[in-house]
Amino acid sequence: MRVGLLTEGGYPHASGESHAWCDRLVRGLTGHDFEVYALSTRAREEPCPRRGLPDHVRTVRSAPLWGDFPAEHHRTAEERRGRAPGRRARRRFTEHFGDLVTAFAAAPPGSGPPAPDGAPGPALTSKADRFASGLYGLAERAREHGGLPALLRSEDAVRTLEAACHGPHTLPAAHGAQVSDLLAVAEQLELALRPLSLDWYGDRDAPGLDAVDLCHAASGGAAALPGLLAKRFFGTPLLVTEYGVRLREHYLARAAAPLSVPVRALLAAFQGALAAETYAQAALITPGNTHARRWQERCGADRDRLRTVYPGMDAGPFTAVADAPADDSKTLVWVGAVEPAKDLVALLHAFAEVRRAEPEATLRIIGGVGRDPRAPGYLAHCRALAAQLFPDEAADDRTVGENPVSFEEIGSPDVPTLEDAYASGAVVVLSSVIEGFPRSLVEAMFCGRATVSTDAGAVCEVIGGTGLVVPPRNPRALAEACRALLGDPDRRARLGAAARARALELFTVEQNVAAFRGLYLELISHAPARPADDRGRDAQGVPQPFDRPPEAHVPGRWAASGGAAKAGAPAGRTPSWAVPEGARRAAEPVPAGGAGDGRPPWADGGAPGRTTSEPGDRRRPLGEAGVEGAR
Numbered sequence: 323m324r325v326g327l328l329t330e331g332g333y334p335h336a337s338g339e340s341h342a343w344c345d346r347l348v349r350g351l352t353g354h355d356f357e358v359y360a361l362s363t364r365a366r367e368e369p370c371p372r373r374g375l376p377d378h379v380r381t382v383r384s385a386p387l388w389g390d391f392p393a394e395h396h397r398t399a400e401e402r403r404g405r406a407p408g409r410r411a412r413r414r415f416t417e418h419f420g421d422l423v424t425a426f427a428a429a430p431p432g433s434g435p436p437a438p439d440g441a442p443g444p445a446l447t448s449k450a451d452r453f454a455s456g457l458y459g460l461a462e463r464a465r466e467h468g469g470l471p472a473l474l475r476s477e478d479a480v481r482t483l484e485a486a487c488h489g490p491h492t493l494p495a496a497h498g499a500q501v502s503d504l505l506a507v508a509e510q511l512e513l514a515l516r517p518l519s520l521d522w523y524g525d526r527d528a529p530g531l532d533a534v535d536l537c538h539a540a541s542g543g544a545a546a547l548p549g550l551l552a553k554r555f556f557g558t559p560l561l562v563t564e565y566g567v568r569l570r571e572h573y574l575a576r577a578a579a580p581l582s583v584p585v586r587a588l589l590a591a592f593q594g595a596l597a598a599e600t601y602a603q604a605a606l607i608t609p610g611n612t613h614a615r616r617w618q619e620r621c622g623a624d625r626d627r628l629r630t631v632y633p634g635m636d637a638g639p640f641t642a643v644a645d646a647p648a649d650d651s652k653t654l655v656w657v658g659a660v661e662p663a664k665d666l667v668a669l670l671h672a673f674a675e676v677r678r679a680e681p682e683a684t685l686r687i688i689g690g691v692g693r694d695p696r697a698p699g700y701l702a703h704c705r706a707l708a709a710q711l712f713p714d715e716a717a718d719d720r721t722v723g724e725n726p727v728s729f730e731e732i733g734s735p736d737v738p739t740l741e742d743a744y745a746s747g748a749v750v751v752l753s754s755v756i757e758g759f760p761r762s763l764v765e766a767m768f769c770g771r772a773t774v775s776t777d778a779g780a781v782c783e784v785i786g787g788t789g790l791v792v793p794p795r796n797p798r799a800l801a802e803a804c805r806a807l808l809g810d811p812d813r814r815a816r817l818g819a820a821a822r823a824r825a826l827e828l829f830t831v832e833q834n835v836a837a838f839r840g841l842y843l844e845l846i847s848h849a850p851a852r853p854a855d856d857r858g859r860d861a862q863g864v865p866q867p868f869d870r871p872p873e874a875h876v877p878g879r880w881a882a883s884g885g886a887a888k889a890g891a892p893a894g895r896t897p898s899w900a901v902p903e904g905a906r907r908a909a910e911p912v913p914a915g916g917a918g919d920g921r922p923p924w925a926d927g928g929a930p931g932r933t934t935s936e937p938g939d940r941r942r943p944l945g946e947a948g949v950e951g952a953r
Contacts, residue, residue, distance in 0.1 A: 323846055324355045324380075326534035326552065330545035331363035334375060334382060343565065344540055346634055349376055350835030354842065357534060358382045359522055361544055383530070385520050387513050387544060391471040414463055415473045416482055422456030423486040425449045426595040427588060429493050450602065450622075453595045461518045461551050470519045474512035480504050487584070495587035503584045510589055514596075517547040523555060532556050536845055539600075542568035543593065546600045553603055559845045562600060565610035565633050566758045567617040569597045574756070578695065598622045605845055608838075610759050611780035629841065633759055634834025637826060640768030643745045646818055652683040652808055655747030657740070657765070660701045661692030663756040665776075667707060668797045670727065672753075674711050675801035677726065680808055685727045688743045705729060744769040748814060749807045754778045755794045763789075767825035772817040774803045784829075788821035 327333070327348070332340030348356050356379045375382070428449055464470035473479060483504045487496045499507075524532030531537065537549035538561045545568075549560040572593045576586050601607060601623035608631040609615040615628055654673065658664055666687065673685045687704075691697045708727040730737050737743050744750060750766035750773045757779030764784060766773050773789035775781045782791055790807065792799040807814050827833075 323535040323842065324357065324533065325351075325842065326531050326537045326549070326558075327356050327358045328361075328537060328539040328545045328548050329358065330361040330387070330541055330543060332540065333360065334358055334379075335360055335362055335384060340540060343633060346636070346831050347835060347838060348379060350831065351839060351842070352376070352378060353839075354378065355380050357531075359531070359548055360384045361517065362386050362388070364388055383522060385516065385522075387516055391516065391519065411463075411467060411469065412473065412476075412478055415460070415470075416478050418456045418459030418463060419474070419479060420456070420482050420486070421452050422460065423482055424489070425453035425456060426591045427483075427486045427489075427493055427496055428491050449595070450598060454599055457518075457550075457596075457599065458554055460515065461554065464519045465523065465555075468519065471512055471516065474515060475508055479508045479511075483507055483588075487588075493587050493591060496584045499584035499588070500582075503582050503588075506581070506585050507588050510585075511592065514544055514592065515547075517544055518551065520548070522548055523551060531558065534558060535849070536561065536842060538842075539563065539604075541566075542597055542600050543572070546604075547596075550600065550603055557850070559605040559849045560603060561606050561608065561841065561845060562604040563608045563610075563631070564614055564618065567609075567614050569593055569621060570617055570758075594621065605848075606841060608841065612783050613758070613780040629837075631834060631837045631841075632829050633761075634831035635761065635764055635768070635829050637768045637830050639739075639741050640744070640765055641822070641826070643741050643769040645770050646748055646772070646814060649811065651748035651811075652680055653747045654683065654685045654749050654751050654804060654808075655743060655771075656685070656687050656689075656751050656753065657743050657762045658689045658752075659692035659697070660687070660689055660704065661694040661697040662700050663694070663754055664692075665753045665755045665795065666700075666704045668755075668795055668800065669751060669753040670704065670707050670711060672797035672800035672804065673727065675798065676804050676808070677712070679805050683726065683808060686730060686743075686746060687727065688730045688732065688737055690731050701729075740765065741769065744771055747771065748811075749774060749804060751800075751804065752776060752781065753794075753800060754781075757781060760784055764825055764829050767821035767829075770818040770822040772807050772814040773821065774800065774807065776800070785821075786824055788817055788824050790817075 327344065329340065329344060333344035333348075334341065358375075358379060358381070360382065362384060426449075460470060480501070484499070484501075486492060487499045487504070521528070522530045524530035531548060531552040532555070534552070535558070537552050537558050539546040539549045540563055542562060542564055546560070546562055549558075549562070552558040553560050573590060576589060579586075581589075598621055601618060601621055604623075604627065606627050606629055607618060607623050608629050609618055610631065610633050612630065615630060618628065619625060654676070656666070656669060660666065669685075669687075673683070676683050691701055694700075708725065708729075712725050712727055714725050732738075732740055732743065737746070744766050748771075750763070750771045752760060752763055752773065752775040754760070754776055755778055757776075759780050760775070763773060763775060763781065767784075767788065773785065775785060775789060775791050776794040776796075777791050778794050785791060790803040792803050807817075
């Protein structure tokens with residue numbers, strides 16, 4: 323089948339975990355063709371060369387979610403000429419944009435002031451339906467006439483936002499929005515809704531998402547918008563995968579950004595409404611863990627359409643690490659990106675208590691600076707705290723003093739690879755207060771290392787009883803757990819072996835690829851056959867839903883015969899017997915000795931008991947009695 327893979331800020335143009343997961347998925351599903359539709363989130367993304375992609379990645383189309391709208395993505399001649407929309411176009415835009423804004427800016431029922439004169443409030447109407455009406459109305463307007471990016475930044479958009487913010491049922495935090503706040507919201511909405519204006523939805527000259535059999539969004543948010551439109555316009559099923567819940571990431575990013583309260587509230591409300599619409603329209607949703615699943619359920623996802631699929635990780639390099647030595651090693655190892663959410667301050671205070679009971683213990687903090695803007699300052703603060711808590715110590719008056727806490731990076735002479743980082747420790751520690759799927763914990767489990775972790779995100783689900791878990795922001799509990807494992811090598815060995823077995827069972831690339839292979843087939847088996855061009859319709863243009871057999875959806879690439887190609891079947895996609903009878907008859911010449919020469923249909927090499935028609939033909943088979951009657 324042909325899969326449209328929808329990404330944002332990752333595969334194939336930017337490195338990172340999102341890129342790695344998508345790459346493993348695409349390379350593992352070699353029986354399907356992929357078309358990648360990528361949204362870039364910043365100008366300085368690391369490019370991935372096209373030659374590095376597998377052969378079954380047929381096309382890669384990209385668009386930026388930053389800067390001005392690129393001219394090459396304009397859909398209409400009016401846009402390319404820069405013609406301003408007319409009065410009628412602006413009026414239609416205001417109606418649709420007003421529905422969108424009023425829906426997400428409305429306060430929850432009962433939280434706003436009473437409506438004047440007994441007017442019905444938002445509790446009496448469906449916010450979700452109104453949001454969907456506005457969203458798809460804007461999409462259809464952009465598809466037919468273009469010019470949506472300019473309208474979203476226009477004075478009409480700002481006035482519509484102002485009217486919604488000053489209404490009686492608006493979010494309380496948005497009541498005080500100033501003109502500068504409204505301009506900031508309009509700018510962010512134009513970027514978030516930019517996928518509505520892209521030329522990805524196909525026409526006869528340049529097919530796009532109209533030609534795929536399945537849309538797979540690698541995250542929620544903007545990446546899922548093209549999938550929503552493909553389902554709206556073409557009925558294409560949508561699969562949404564979230565290993566980190568996009569709405570949660572938005573909340574955390576906006577909390578750290580220098581935004582006013584009205585701007586933050588309005589953008590959060592928009593993202594929440596978009597997430598709810600995405601979950602409502604997705605055929606299946608695949609969270610990466612129970613923590614993400616709970617977020618999705620609270621945002622309105624139907625439990626019957628949720629399938630937990632753990633991220634697949636390459637276990638090979640880590641399983642090659644030898645088991646932890648059964649000696650009295652006293653080394654604790656922390657691996658990750660240094661940022662405030664990792665709470666290294668609590669880890670340092672916990673290690674101070676460990677040192678009182680285990681004077682020979684050491685702590686290795688291995689990793690670079692995280693993406694959080696506060697990360698560089700936080701790393702400097704942790705270095706200063708370590709120097710204050712643990713002054714350089716020397717064994718005697720002749721040796722150089724050393725600090726029991728070291729800050730190192732992968733690639734240094736002492737830690738050339740990530741596997742070496744885990745191999746150097748007796749116990750691996752995770753001290754986070756905010757965590758999604760703890761990848762470093764899974765890597766430590768692959769290496770057969772005992773772990774001590776804080777209960778954040780999906781930690782308990784990943785550990786599953788093969789390590790020690792303590793409450794976050796509790797240095798004393800963290801210190802006691804570390805001391806317990808450092809003083810008991812046999813227990814460390816048992817926990818490490820159990821952790822490795824669990825990780826190999828649940829978190830490998832093979833199980834991830836197998837899960838998505840099954841989900842793809844499940845979705846396509848329930849999706850109705852979608853006619854391409856004029857096929858699948860009668861002479862009056864009425865759709866014939868059973869015109870093509872189910873075998874037409876067999877995965878893989880097919881070499882179309884000459885007759886199929888003449889009939890309009892796309893080469894390399896549909897076998898000749900899947901072409902409707904009328905199109906095939908029009909394209910294929912009547913063979914010599916066929917109808918009208920008095921011979922039975924099977925006289926030219928066919929077998930008795932069936933017609934010479936192919937499996938897609940719905941004509942009545944001729945049995946022996948039928949043959950005799952024909953004679």
